[in-house]
Amino acid sequence: MTGRMASSNTVAVVGYAQSPVRRHATSTLGAQTVETAREAIADAGLTVPDVDGFVTASMFPTAGAHAAVDGVSLVSANWLSAHLGVNPRYAAGFQGYGQLPGSVAMAVNAVASGAADYVLVHRALHNPSGRYHANPMTKAGGDQQWTVPQGYFGPLAMVALPYTEYVERYGATREAMAAVVVEARKNGARIPWSHWHGSPLTADEYLSETLLCDPICRLDCDIPVDGVACFVLTSAERARDLPNKPVYVAGYASGSPVRHRLPLHWPLDDIMEVGRETARRLCQSAGIGPTEIDLPQLYDGFSPFVYFWMESLSLCAPGEAHRMVLEGGIDSDQPDTVPVLSGGGALGNGRMHGVPQMLECYLQLSGRAGERQRPGATIGLACHSSPHFGGAVVYSAEPY
């Protein structure tokens, strides 16, 4: 695509619901999803039969040997519509990376094309019993034969390699990353549904953590949780008749690696090269410049992604993100900063895979953030996964 997205600002988010984010929920993931969906539909001023579109990315993000069972460890769009008793005109799953931005893009396309009038986007995440990423495999075939026999496995090692490159290239310190994690937990501690509600973190606590996969420690990783979020999208025209102030989807973009690589091999240069293209596409799609985004919400499932997104989106110069965070440049409580984790992110909420970023954009731009309401935010950005293998959406408080 070249130029601005044809459907820019013609589709809006009109309601939401977020379940409590807990280590282990007392009901099944399927039951939580049905409840959260009903709540979101009611929040949007609609009834269940009004919803004729369902979109999700149901992927269960574990490297472990846990079973992927619909309604138990993941929830597909079809499972949800069936359990709400709806025969939807449109039900689909996003298969790529950047699962939530990808789902939102599909929902926008469905509404803009007329495939559906009211689309429910959900994301349901499960924390199984046992170690989240542990895998007792004894043989590795397919793509894994090239890395597993060497001991290269799972997302911590995957992120540790580009983070080591970043640290070595730019002299980034653990003190700088402490500022990222402390900021996420500070904001997450203020959010009632967060796993970390009331539990901020100090830099000393971060620094005293032992490393798991150098330079990654446990606190650089979001904590696995049970949790569900749902959003309702419809046309800007229909949104006028609904109770909440609409938040418009101004544009979206995604990126995919261009080089042939080993499984889970994400070199820093790949991340930054494709990441800059993702950012360029995003701005083009939304018809804005990067400086017009006043509420960027960056993905932080692993803390180094915050640096990678900051630099991909030109929020600072390449190699400067670690200095900017150390100098307080992302502190959401200070004026004239870039509050990239004001919604607490994944590190401050739990492993909700892009939900905290989207939810913060929605709440702030619709004026529904309550005590956390930030004055003056007009254009938000919510991203997920890596800049070179993920996606982002631009949201706007007003059509422009």
Next chain:
Amino acid sequence: MTSPGRPLPLPDERSQPFWDAAADHRLVLARCARCAQLCHPPDAACPHCGSTDPDFSYVAVEGSGTIRSWTVIRQSFLQGFDVPFVLVDIELAVQPELRLIGRLVDGPEVPLSLGAPVRLAFEDVASGVAVPAFALEATS
């Protein structure tokens, strides 16, 4: 055996020559018959020229390279690995951007730097099964 061993490679038709050679402590990599570029891992189509009939042949590679990145694994999600151990991301000298990831046999105490030279090593992990690894090249 009282404790489980490391996961072993499960060769397939395309990868069998790689693992056969590794068992003899030799590194061979797939070369596309159409563009003569090395492809690792070998795929359904050549990532360099796009041929869907790359007719890969395996050629011996000396295996020296430089460190592009590393990590020390202190908690393994896989069974059979004694921690800590070092993994290195190596760019092989034989072709730009040709990467292998393997263990560094020197262990976790040795200081590392980006660009440090390495040579090929092998780990014998089971009878008739060896896995490519690396060792730091002594610098003068």
